[in-house]
Amino acid sequence: xxxxxxxxxxxxxxxxxSKETLNALFFFALLLLFIFQFSLGPDRERLAGTLPGxxxxxxxxxxxxxxxxxFVVERENDCWEGLLLSPGDKSAIxxxxxxxxxxxxxxxxxxxxxxxTFFFNLDLGGALPALAVVIGLGTVAFAAVGTxxxxxxxxxxxxxxxxxxxxxxxxxxxxxATVKATEAVLLGEPLGSVAHWLKLLAAxxxxxxxxxxxxxDFVLEG
Amino acid sequence: MTRLVGGVTLAALAAGLVMGFGIAPRExxxxxxxxxxxxxxxxxxxxxxxxxxxxxxSIAYLIRRAEAADRLAHASAEVGVLxxxxxxxxxxxxxxxxxxxxxxxDARLTSVAILFVMYLGYLLLRGMIxxxxxxxxxxxxxxxxxxxxxxxxxxxxxxxxxxHQPPSLxxxxxxxxxxxxxxxxxxxxxxxxxxxxYFVARRARLLRREAEAAG
Amino acid sequence: MPDNxxxxxxxxxxxxxxxxxxxxxxxxxxxxxxxxxxxxxIAPVSGHPGPEPASRTPRA
Numbered sequence: 001x002x003x004x005x006x007x008x009x010x011x012x013x014x015x016x017x018s019k020e021t022l023n024a025l026f027f028f029a030l031l032l033l034f035i036f037q038f039s040l041g042p043d044r045e046r047l048a049g050t051l052p053g054x055x056x057x058x059x060x061x062x063x064x065x066x067x068x069x070x071f072v073v074e075r076e077n078d079c080w081e082g083l084l085l086s087p088g089d090k091s092a093i094x095x096x097x098x099x100x101x102x103x104x105x106x107x108x109x110x111x112x113x114x115x116x117t118f119f120f121n122l123d124l125g126g127a128l129p130a131l132a133v134v135i136g137l138g139t140v141a142f143a144a145v146g147t148x149x150x151x152x153x154x155x156x157x158x159x160x161x162x163x164x165x166x167x168x169x170x171x172x173x174x175x176x177a178t179v180k181a182t183e184a185v186l187l188g189e190p191l192g193s194v195a196h197w198l199k200l201l202a203a204x205x206x207x208x209x210x211x212x213x214x215x216x217d218f219v220l221e222g
Numbered sequence: 223m224t225r226l227v228g229g230v231t232l233a234a235l236a237a238g239l240v241m242g243f244g245i246a247p248r249e250x251x252x253x254x255x256x257x258x259x260x261x262x263x264x265x266x267x268x269x270x271x272x273x274x275x276x277x278x279x280s281i282a283y284l285i286r287r288a289e290a291a292d293r294l295a296h297a298s299a300e301v302g303v304l305x306x307x308x309x310x311x312x313x314x315x316x317x318x319x320x321x322x323x324x325x326x327x328d329a330r331l332t333s334v335a336i337l338f339v340m341y342l343g344y345l346l347l348r349g350m351i352x353x354x355x356x357x358x359x360x361x362x363x364x365x366x367x368x369x370x371x372x373x374x375x376x377x378x379x380x381x382x383x384x385x386h387q388p389p390s391l392x393x394x395x396x397x398x399x400x401x402x403x404x405x406x407x408x409x410x411x412x413x414x415x416x417x418x419x420y421f422v423a424r425r426a427r428l429l430r431r432e433a434e435a436a437g
Numbered sequence: 438m439p440d441n442x443x444x445x446x447x448x449x450x451x452x453x454x455x456x457x458x459x460x461x462x463x464x465x466x467x468x469x470x471x472x473x474x475x476x477x478x479i480a481p482v483s484g485h486p487g488p489e490p491a492s493r494t495p496r497a
Contacts, residue, residue, distance in 0.1 A: 145367065152360050156350055165346060166364065169339040170371050173378035180382065200377055207370050215363045218284055255441040258448045265452075304459055308452055314439040321442040417456070424463045431470050 003086075007096025011073075012103070021069060025062050025108045027187055032058045033112075033119050045118065052182040056175060060136075060142070060168075062108050067101055067146035068163045071154035080154075084220055094147060094216035098209070101143045109135055122186075130185045134194075137201035138178035144168055144208035151219045177201050224423050231420045234413035238264075241406035249403075258316040260406060264414035265309040266334060271418060272302025273341065273369055278364035283358060289433070290426075292358040295365055297425035299344050301418055306338045329383040336375050340368045354433070 036054050040047045047054075059092040084092060113131075116122055124131065149166050167197045181197040191198065223243050242260035249256035279295035282288065313331050325331070344364050351357035 090365075148363070148367070148409040152347075152363065155356070156347075158350055162343075162347065162350060166343045169336055169343060170367060172336045173371065175373040176382050186352075196381060200374065204374050207374070208367075211367055211370060215366060217286070218359050218363055221359065253441065255444055257445055261448055261452050271492070304455070308455060311451055311455075312448045315444050316449070319444050421459065421463070424467075428463060428466055431467070435470055435473060 001091035004096035004099065004105075007093055008099045008103075011097070011100040021066055021104065022107065025104075026066060028110060029058060029062055029108060029112050029115060032061060033115055037119065040157060049121070051116075052121065052173075052179050052186060055112070055182060056138070056179050058112050059105070059109050059139070060171070060175065062112065063105050063139075063142055063146065064092050064164050064167065066104055066108065067143070067150050067167075068153075068160065070097055070101055070147060070150040075154055090217045090220045091213045093220070094151075094212055097151075098143055098147045098212065101147050102139060105139050105143055109139065124186075125188075127185050130191045131182065131222065133191060133198070134178055134181045134185060134201075136200060137205060138174055141174040141201060141204045141208055142171060144205065144212050148208075148212045148219065151216065174201065174204055177204075224420065224427070226355050227416065227420045227423065231413065231416040234409070234416050238406075238410040238413035241409045242316075246403055248404040252320055255316065255319050258312055260410045262309060262312040262316055263407060264381045264410045265305045265312060266330075267411060268418045269302050269306040269309055269334070269337065270372075270415045271415065272298045272305065273372065274424075275422075276341075276344075276365045276368070277369035280362035283362045284366075289358075290430075293429040293433075294422070295362065296348060296429060297422045299341055299348075299361075299365065300425060301421045303338065303341045303345060304421075305414075305418070306334060306341065309345065310338060327383070329380045332379045332383070333375050336379070337372065339341070340371065344368060406427075 036047075036058075040050065040054070071080075074083055086093070113124075113135075117124055146167055149163060153163040155167070156162055177197040177200045181194040181201075184194045185191070237258065242257055246257065246260070253352050276295050279291045279298060283291040283295060311329065313334070313430060317326060317331075318324050344361060347364055347404040348357050348361050
């Protein structure tokens, strides 16, 4: 467990010094918002209807960008062998990377939420805690599989292509659940009304993290 | 041995056709178009069977590192994608005259479409890794993730389609179908399952020969 | 309701076509492999002497 913390701390330090990922993602998020506005803005009603979907689209696209780079930092700086040679259970590395990615995604999502509220005049009001739960559960699922697949595709030729191609179909049910739940929550409905979606997300989280922990060793060999 | 299976498969397929066209009656509401069911439903069953085998073979490979398990997973995934594609195609062709549209986001078609793309990605991953051992490992991990994802896909899509919308015109479940139709369906189930075994056996054998040739 | 035999034929035809194509793909690949193996035995790439005729492995 301590090793997991070390990994998170290392990534956070690297990020704090370079800020390159966060900056890039911030600008990307801004760009997405402009595009959404240009393509859907004129039709106010349709925009309101698609807002939950757009929000998660923004989360996913930023996530793809950010997660795809998780292990590239190690490969670019010749630290990859260091990862492979570290003694003992490699799943600590997975947990550490997962935590780091989770943090990064949550920060970006928070920024996006603020931007959305600002640009599209969202009235979050009392929905914020419920929304936070939905976003939290969904992001864990995305980060769990994303971290695993990122480790895989980092070692493959066409990684920028393969990573989203592998990740997105797997995330389809999670995306369905989060969008439907967000939709309900933004309409002011209580969390209880989307309990089934939340249970699905929780189940997904457990399954994905468990599989990730159990199979990460096999991904990082050799 | 494979030839024997092949022969039996051919006979079973012929029997399936006879049942589907000769013996099974013309359906009351849909007409003869309903006979596509004898293709569509066994196909989706074979697809699920194939992906279940991929899961087991993938786990077996990671635990024992047996090349045979890896070849089984690869072959089964390929045949599975084949039948998944067939399921979508036949479902679409069936849907056009009965529902008036080539595609609809109903529960079954959507689930199968997601399945199709997931395992297509599996094959893509295999194709893009030159190192055989790494390809086997990664594919095994992906095979496991994809298989555990299947129930999640099912529930999410089913809830999405039924909780806020009236259920679409789905074909009646086995419980409400007349006996002779169920029998015809079962014969086709068996035929398609045999076809699956035959294809996987040959494909796995081909993989083994290719590996031996590469030395 | 009209019978739409055209669609039935299309579905069965497509299925038959796809399955047949896959079967032929398997057969062709095996044939190519077998051909390459034969050529290797007659004129081996590695330069080692080929096996005597009596030691040919039986066909599956």
